[in-house]
Amino acid sequence: KAGVTQTPRYLIKTRGQQVTLSCSPISGHRSVSWYQQTPGQGLQFLFEYFSETQRNKGNFPGRFSGRQFSNSRSEMNVSTLELGDSALYLCASSDRDEQFFGPGTRLTVL
């Protein structure tokens, strides 16, 4: 099976802009979770989607949002970017407890 894919791999944006990141899960997996990874805060949970429904959300401001499509592909959006949003954004695909991560999207906000 193909692994989790994320696009784009790298992004550079300026403050105030918005960005959309994409994740394609492993075939057959219906759950997609998103995480933010930074040197200071480590890996932090953003939200989880299952069958197009957000089932769980972490402690991030409303500027962070997501959605999931009928084919289980997921997108996350960050609006009004801030410098502190610079991070590696990871998505993870699962069908039970095990989560399999993609390579991430490196977002740099200038």
Add this chain to the structure above:
Amino acid sequence: GENVEQHPSTLSVQEGDSAVIKCTYSDSASNYFPWYKQELGKGPQLIIDIRSNVGEKKDQRIAVTLNKTAKHFSLHITETQPEDSAVYFCAAKKAGGTSYGKLTFGQGTILTVHP
């Protein structure tokens, strides 16, 4: 909410030695404990996991132990090789409900294996 503490933050060993990384968790409702290896420029890779109804699990050179009473779990790597050098993360998860899809991670351990 759940809190996971991981130690040590860095670990340096000689090739062939064993390496042990320890984690403690705060929420007794957690029942799933995975370990991830992250290499530079890559996403975390699941290397082994354990559930709360099991005390120990082994996969070749890697083993994980769980002490539910003390709320801690450990990763053991034997016969370390230079390719084991990476950042290792422990994590904890509760079953269902408001914990859907949420792994709580430790801060990570940078493991360096010297040839």
